[in-house]
Amino acid sequence: MVNRIGKDIIDLLLLPSTATLTSVMRELGVTNVFMHRVEPLCSGMKMAGPAFTLRYIPARQDLDTGVIDNLRDVQRIGIEEIAPGQVLVIDARGIACGGVDVVPNDIIVGDGEGVVVVPASMAEKVAEMAITMEEKEDFLLEKIRAGESIVGVYPPDETIIGEYEEWKIKKARACEH
Numbered sequence: 001m002v003n004r005i006g007k008d009i010i011d012l013l014l015l016p017s018t019a020t021l022t023s024v025m026r027e028l029g030v031t032n033v034f035m036h037r038v039e040p041l042c043s044g045m046k047m048a049g050p051a052f053t054l055r056y057i058p059a060r061q062d063l064d065t066g067v068i069d070n071l072r073d074v075q076r077i078g079i080e081e082i083a084p085g086q087v088l089v090i091d092a093r094g095i096a097c098g099g100v101d102v103v104p105n106d107i108i109v110g111d112g113e114g115v116v117v118v119p120a121s122m123a124e125k126v127a128e129m130a131i132t133m134e135e136k137e138d139f140l141l142e143k144i145r146a147g148e149s150i151v152g153v154y155p156p157d158e159t160i161i162g163e164y165e166e167w168k169i170k171k172a173r174a175c176e177h
Contacts, residue, residue, distance in 0.1 A: 005050060005107055005123045010085070013048045013109050013123065016130035018116045020137075021109060024129045025118070033116045035098025040110040048109040050120070051102050052086040054078045139164050 013021065018034070025033050040047060071077075082088055087108040089097050096102065100117050107118040118126050136156075143153050143160065153160050 004105060005120055007085075009124050009127050010048050010050075010107060012127035012131060013107055013118060014046055016127075016134045018109055018111050018113045020130045020134050021116050021118060021126060024126050024133060025116075025122070027129070028122060028126070030119065030122070032100055033118070035100050035115040035117065038098035038110075038115045040112070040115065044112060046111045047087065048107055049085045049087040051089045051104055051106045051108050051117070052078075052082045053089045053102055053104050055090075135168075136164060139167055 016024075022034050025031070079088070089102045089108065098115065102108070102117050103120075105120045107120060107123050109116050109118060140154050140156060140160070143163075144150060156164065
């Protein structure tokens, strides 16, 4: 069964940092999601899209026909079939990409901090939790920049959590008008 993720969820996954996404998935019990030595092509770039996976295996001379037909070669056809918005994940070593298992339709998210794999089955929950986490951290940072001591603010004590809840209500009301 293919688990397709809607563009609205993919767009939400572009909002938080990959560090936040990694923290949320750790909280959900998934710890091996950060790709090592994999980064976006351009600095400052943010990208997210479903994985289009392609696996290459080492050549073996007795199986090599010597002639590659671009119209019939499965790997070439795969590259040509990638759709706009998909992220091509090529595994040339027979193991996971960047040390992480990637399956078709997992969401690959990258920013200046790195690239992470969000399992398709968790994408919506991870997006919601990550946005909430970043909103809370923005509030806490705002408190510290305003001169509050970090003690009690980070991690937040009950007083700060109460202030945060009030802040969210005021912010929601402001958005309604």
